[in-house]
Amino acid sequence: MKISQNIAISENGFLFNPATGDSFSTNDTGKEIVRLLQEGKNQAQILDAMEGLFATDRASLEKDLADFLYMLGNYRILDANTAQSR
Amino acid sequence: MVLTPNASGRIPCTVAVSGLNNVDSPGPGMPVIRSLRQSQRYDFRIVGLSYDSLEPGLYMHDLVDKSYQVPLPSAGTGALMERLRYLQSVEKIDVLIPNFDAELHNFIRLAPALESELGIRTFLPSLQEFDARHKAVLHEYGQMHGVKVPVSSTVFTINEFHRALEVSVYPLVVKGKYYDAQIAHSADEALSAFYKISAKWGLPVLVQQYVRGTEVNVTALGDGAGQCIGAVPMRKLYITDKGKAWAGVSIEDPELMRLSAELVASARWRGPCELEYMRTEEGEYYLMEMNPRFPAWVYLAVGCGQNHPEALVDLALGQKPQAMNDYEVGKMFIRYSQDLVVPMQEFEKISTLGEL
Numbered sequence: 001m002k003i004s005q006n007i008a009i010s011e012n013g014f015l016f017n018p019a020t021g022d023s024f025s026t027n028d029t030g031k032e033i034v035r036l037l038q039e040g041k042n043q044a045q046i047l048d049a050m051e052g053l054f055a056t057d058r059a060s061l062e063k064d065l066a067d068f069l070y071m072l073g074n075y076r077i078l079d080a081n082t083a084q085s086r
Numbered sequence: 087m088v089l090t091p092n093a094s095g096r097i098p099c100t101v102a103v104s105g106l107n108n109v110d111s112p113g114p115g116m117p118v119i120r121s122l123r124q125s126q127r128y129d130f131r132i133v134g135l136s137y138d139s140l141e142p143g144l145y146m147h148d149l150v151d152k153s154y155q156v157p158l159p160s161a162g163t164g165a166l167m168e169r170l171r172y173l174q175s176v177e178k179i180d181v182l183i184p185n186f187d188a189e190l191h192n193f194i195r196l197a198p199a200l201e202s203e204l205g206i207r208t209f210l211p212s213l214q215e216f217d218a219r220h221k222a223v224l225h226e227y228g229q230m231h232g233v234k235v236p237v238s239s240t241v242f243t244i245n246e247f248h249r250a251l252e253v254s255v256y257p258l259v260v261k262g263k264y265y266d267a268q269i270a271h272s273a274d275e276a277l278s279a280f281y282k283i284s285a286k287w288g289l290p291v292l293v294q295q296y297v298r299g300t301e302v303n304v305t306a307l308g309d310g311a312g313q314c315i316g317a318v319p320m321r322k323l324y325i326t327d328k329g330k331a332w333a334g335v336s337i338e339d340p341e342l343m344r345l346s347a348e349l350v351a352s353a354r355w356r357g358p359c360e361l362e363y364m365r366t367e368e369g370e371y372y373l374m375e376m377n378p379r380f381p382a383w384v385y386l387a388v389g390c391g392q393n394h395p396e397a398l399v400d401l402a403l404g405q406k407p408q409a410m411n412d413y414e415v416g417k418m419f420i421r422y423s424q425d426l427v428v429p430m431q432e433f434e435k436i437s438t439l440g441e442l
Contacts, residue, residue, distance in 0.1 A: 006338060008416070018338035018415040020300070021321035 001069070002079040003037040020076055033068060037078075043069065089180065089403065096129040100178055101399060102206070104135040105185030106143025106150070110423070111328045114185040116143050117385040119150060121395040124388050128399065133177050135184075139437045145428045152177070155440040159189045166192050167199065174204045181207045181402040183395065185379050187264065190216060209402040211310075211356045211378055219353070219376040222263065222290060231352040233345060233373045236364075238294035247280050250293040259294040262287035267329075269296060297374070299366040302339065303331075304346045305381050307394045309401060310356030314347040316394050316410035318387040323418070331383055331421075336390045338415040345371055358384075358398060386419040 009015045013031040015024045026034065029050075036046045043065065050061055072078045089097045101122060105115030115134070122130045134153035136144050144153045154173055157165040173179065182200065184193040193200075194213050200206040210216075219227050221238075228235030236259075241247045251258075251273055260279035261267040264287055270276035276293070284291050306317040319342050324333035346361050360381035362374045380394065387394050390413040400407040436442040 006415075016416055021323065021335040021337045023335075 001037070001042060002040075003034065003072075004077055004079050007034070007038070007077055009034050009038075015077065017075070017077060022075060024075065024077075030068065033065070034072075034077075037072075092129055094129065096125075096127060098129045098131070099180050099399060099403075100131040100133060102133040102135055102173070102177075102179045102182040103150075103185065104137075104156070104183070104189060106134050106136050106141040106146075106153070107138070108142045108146075110326060111330050112382040112421075113141075114380040114382045114384055116146065116149065117382055118183055118185060118380055118395045119143070120385050121388045121393055122399070123149060124393060125396045128396065133173070133179060135182075136436070139433060142426060144436055144442055145426045145432060153436065153442045155436065159186075159192055163192045163195050167196055170196075170200065170204060170206070174206065179204075179206050181209075181399050183380075183398065184208070184210070187377065187379065190378055207402040207404075209310075209357050209398055215353065215355065216378055219378065221261065221292060221375055224373065224376065227353075227376070228373055231349050233349050234370060235373050236295040236297050238292050240290045240292055242290045244280070247277075247291065247293065251276055254293060255295070257296040259292075259296050261292040261294055263290055263292070297364045297366060297372045299364040299372070301374075302337065302342060302363050302365050302371075303334075303381065303383075304342065304361040304363070305358070305384050305387050305394060306346055306350050306355075306361060307358050307397055307401075308350040308353070308355030309406070310354055312351045312354050313409060314350040315397050315401070315407055316387065316392040317343060317346050317350070318390050318392055318394075318413045319343060319346070320383060320386055324420075333418065333420040334383055334386065335418045336386060336413060336415055339365075341369070342371060349373070349376075357401075358394060383419055386417060387413070389417045389419065390414040 006018050009031060013026045015026060033046060036049055047062055047065055051058060089099055092098050103115050103119055105113030107113040108116040119132050131151050134143055134150040135156045136153055137158055143150055156169050184190055194210050194216055197208045197210055222240045225235045225238055239250045241250050257269050257271045259267050259269055260276055260283055262283040266283050266287060268279035270279050280291055302319055302321050304317050304319045307315040309315050319337050319339050320334045321337050322331040322334045326332050358380040360377040364372045364374055384394055392410040392413050397407040432442055
C-alpha cells in the first residue's frame with residue numbers, strides 16, 4: 001500500500017493528484033492518514049498511530065480506516081499496484 | 087529573416103491572427119494573441135483576420151491593433167490571396183498564424199506565394215501531413231506512427247453505415263467529418279445519430295469503436311524536422327454542452343508526454359497541434375483526434391511556462407527556438423464570458439468597410 005507519487009496535500013487538507021488533475025478536500029483525520037501514508041506507514045502502523053488519538057474502539061477505527069483507504073484507492077490516490085495489498 | 091530590435095530592446099514584429107471568435111465554442115485566436123502579448127523578446131503589432139462582424143476579438147482593442155475581414159474559406163485561394171495582397175499593401179505583416187481547421191487548407195496552399203510574393207511567413211504542415219491526420223484516416227496514421235487509435239470505418243452511404251453496424255460492438259461512436267460525435271448504445275440510436283450528423287456536417291460519417299476512459303489533451307509544437315519544441319498536457323475539469331473545456335488543469339503524465347513527443351517527431355510535424363487522447367482504466371492511451379492548430383486553451387501553456395505561439399513566430403522567422411521541456415503542473419485555467427460594450431460605428435465600420 002503506497003500513496004501515488006507526487007500527491008500534494010496542503011495545510012488545509014486540499015489534496016491534488018498531478019497525474020489525473022483530480023483534487024479533493026479532506027478533514028484533519030484524513031490529512032493525518034495521508035501524511036502517514038507519505039511516510040511509508042502500512043495499515044497496521046497507521047492504526048497504531050491513530051488509536052491513541054480517538055476515544056473509540058480499535059475495531060471501529062479499523063473499519064473506518066479501511067473505508068478511507070478503499071476510497072483513496074478508488075480515487076487513484078493510492079498506487080494502483082499496491083491499493084489491493086493493504 | 088532577421089528583424090532588428092527597437093529602442094526597448096525588443097524585436098518589432100507584425101503578426102496576423104485569425105480565429106477571433108472568442109465565443110462559447112472559442113477559436114484559438116484570442117488565446118494566441120494573449121500569448122504573443124506576454125512575449126519579452128518581441129514587440130508585437132497584432133492584425134486580426136475575421137470572417138464575421140460579431141467576432142468579439144474585433145472589438146478587443148487592447149489586444150488587437152487592427153482588424154480586417156477576409157473571405158470565407160469556401161471563396162477559395164484566389165479571393166484570399168487578393169485580400170491578403172491588399173492587407174500587405176497597408177500593413178507589413180511578418181508572420182501569419184491561421185487558427186481555423188477549415189481555413190488551413192487554403193493557407194497551406196498559399197504559403198509559398200505568401201512568402202515569395204508578399205513576404206508573409208507561416209509555419210504550417212504540408213498538405214500531405216495535414217490530410218494524413220484527418221479523422222477519417224487517423225487509424226492508419228496511428229499505425230504509421232505507433233500510436234493506438236480506435237478502430238473506425240468511414241461511411242459515405244446509408245448502406246455502408248448498416249454494414250459498418252453489423253461488424254461493430256455497442257456502444258459505438260458516430261462522428262461527423264469535422265465536428266460532432268454521439269455515443270450510440272443500439273442500432274436505433276446509431277441510425278438517429280447518422281441522420282442528424284450527416285444532415286449537419288455532410289458525408290462521410292465515421293463509425294468508431296467506443297473507448298471508455300478519461301480525456302487528456304496535449305498542446306504541442308513541432309519544428310518539422312523531428313523535434314517537439316514544446317508540449318503541455320491538460321485534463322478538462324469542466325466541459326460545456328458543446329464538449330469544450332471551460333476549465334482545465336495541467337497534469338503530470340510522463341507516458342502521455344513520451345507518446346506525444348514521439349508522435350510529433352515521427353510525423354515530423356511542422357507547426358502547432360492539439361492531440362486529444364483517451365486514457366483507459368488500464369493506462370492505455372488512444373489518440374482520438376489530432377487538430378492541426380493551437381487549441382483554444384493554449385494560453386494555459388504560457389501559464390505553465392511554455393509560450394508556444396511565441397516559439398511559432400521564431401520558427402516562422404527561420405530561427406530555432408530552444409526546446410521547452412519543463413512546465414508547471416497543477417496550473418488551472420477557467421474561462422469566463424464578459425459583455426463588450428461597443429459603439430455601433432465600430433460594427434458599421436467592420437461591416438461596411440471590412441476593416442476596423
